[in-house]
Amino acid sequence: MTNRQWVLASHPKAAADESTWRLTQAPRPKPGPGQILIRTQWLSVDPYMRGRISPSANYTKGVQIGEVMQGGGVGEVVETNHPAWKVGDIAESMDVGWQEWSVLTPDLPGASRVNKVDTAVAPAQASLSWLGMTGLTAYVGLLDIGRPRPGDTVVVSAASGAVGQIVGQIAKLAGCRVVGIAGSDDKLAWCRNIGFDATINYKTEGDMAAAVAAQCPSGVNVFFDNTGGSIHDAVLKNLAVAARVVICGRIALANNFDQEDTGLRASSRLIVTRATIQGLVVFDWWHRREEALARLAAWHRSGAIQIREDVVEGFERIPHAFIRMMAGQNFGKQLVRLEGG
């Protein structure tokens, strides 16, 4: 009748490591009125979590020392005080956290919403990746902010990652030429297999700005940036007139998360190209979720988008899964399977 939990032990100074969290246990919780209890089956680890364990100001409240680590997950309902939920239903929510048992409140709005998962459509864990927050991020980031036109050249950094792989495939559906950037030839070969037109290995290219120029001879119309840092600078130098830049992540800076980020200022490129740069936080975009997930499901069903997942096994290994993902050692969407998942 216990509930194992990973709680925050310290705010990391650079990258998170095994000492960042501490394994504890608490009594298994009871759902209150209008609540449900789930047994966690799958957890998602994502780069946004680096912000949640930083003491710096961010777009939402972070995890305090001693609190259960935040994170989205999927589980089976084992107890219910809510009329719309029955035992055996599968629930997905951003509010699960790194714990074996979790009490959820289905009627909360916005980012705390609890979604019922239909495993006839896709396996439960898809609701944590392409059929959930990750897919929504790619969909609205590319289509609502990036606004691709047929014939555009779209560059995606962290191209084989959870978001990048979906962005690239939607961009192909939108009639674009897609160039992916990643850090291993294996990842890039897979990107080409799923339809990317060209790829750049940032670890082996000496001059990234020249490499982008070579792959994008008419300039970059849409840049979907998951990395920040020097890759960001190299693509900015190659923007086309009226380009759109989507700032989705900055995983390249994970080890310097709380330090000032210096590099190329965008201003002169923006004047010359009249380009637009916009930041994306998916939690602003829940109103687009229904359309996005319906289309992603249809595209997946027809084979138009393919998904690669990277699964780490076991509750004990959640921090490991996060750490390897932040270091770029994952290949595709990073998930953790718990017992029963």
Added chain:
Amino acid sequence: MTNRQWVLASHPKAAADESTWRLTQAPRPKPGPGQILIRTQWLSVDPYMRGRISPSANYTKGVQIGEVMQGGGVGEVVETNHPAWKVGDIAESMDVGWQEWSVLTPDLPGASRVNKVDTAVAPAQASLSWLGMTGLTAYVGLLDIGRPRPGDTVVVSAASGAVGQIVGQIAKLAGCRVVGIAGSDDKLAWCRNIGFDATINYKTEGDMAAAVAAQCPSGVNVFFDNTGGSIHDAVLKNLAVAARVVICGRIALANNFDQEDTGLRASSRLIVTRATIQGLVVFDWWHRREEALARLAAWHRSGAIQIREDVVEGFERIPHAFIRMMAGQNFGKQLVRLEGG
């Protein structure tokens, strides 16, 4: 029967100086079919011209060594081969150049258009400033790109400059709180006189980011940036959620125009705030000219916007006027009056 001209003598390595141009003379030109000949009365010198004398790629073709310096001007028609123009009309065009006599082609489209100036509405030189390109820049930059809402805090750099002074006053009309940044207490006192709510002297403030924070306690909703550089960085650190940043100029970097511009990368601020940064080149916005100038004229007539001009006298002193403007020694819109202006 001669035409004195300032031609480009060399591409400046840093700031332009007196050796950048050379005074020559040519025969007074004759208008061809469909053309008019004007005698130049007023010339405008503007920061965008620094890009025109750079060998770097920019948004339009630059001035080659030995060519007449490009620039907007106003003059009286002295000879006409165009049915819509008669001798004595006043013409304004971006194609006048730094010369005493200029042949214009009224039927050219876009940035080469020739506008008939109605001196009953405002003095002829207004068509080079608030009732012309400068006013249009402020109008579309603030309203179309900045999209201010009543209650927004709007920050304007180079606040007393040609564009900045108009931006600040339109922002007041839009119901905003306006904070101006400039480099002298005289300039800032004048900004407050025309309605700015608060001002910051970037030359005397030790910590600009803290100064912006102090003047913008709810953050910056709209940043109209004419300077770039460290002022740009300081304001970026204070963006509010969903802020809009208009990149209009980067005069702070005039001495390093062709060098890589490094400083704060915007990415992390953009993710935290979901802000948008967009570059502005006024030559994209001629389709908004009629509305903009009609409203600016009405606002000026009613006293809602006031304009400060800084006039340098004499054809010989055009380079001097440009150089002092780029060094921030002007106070208001920099103009040059020629004989007959």
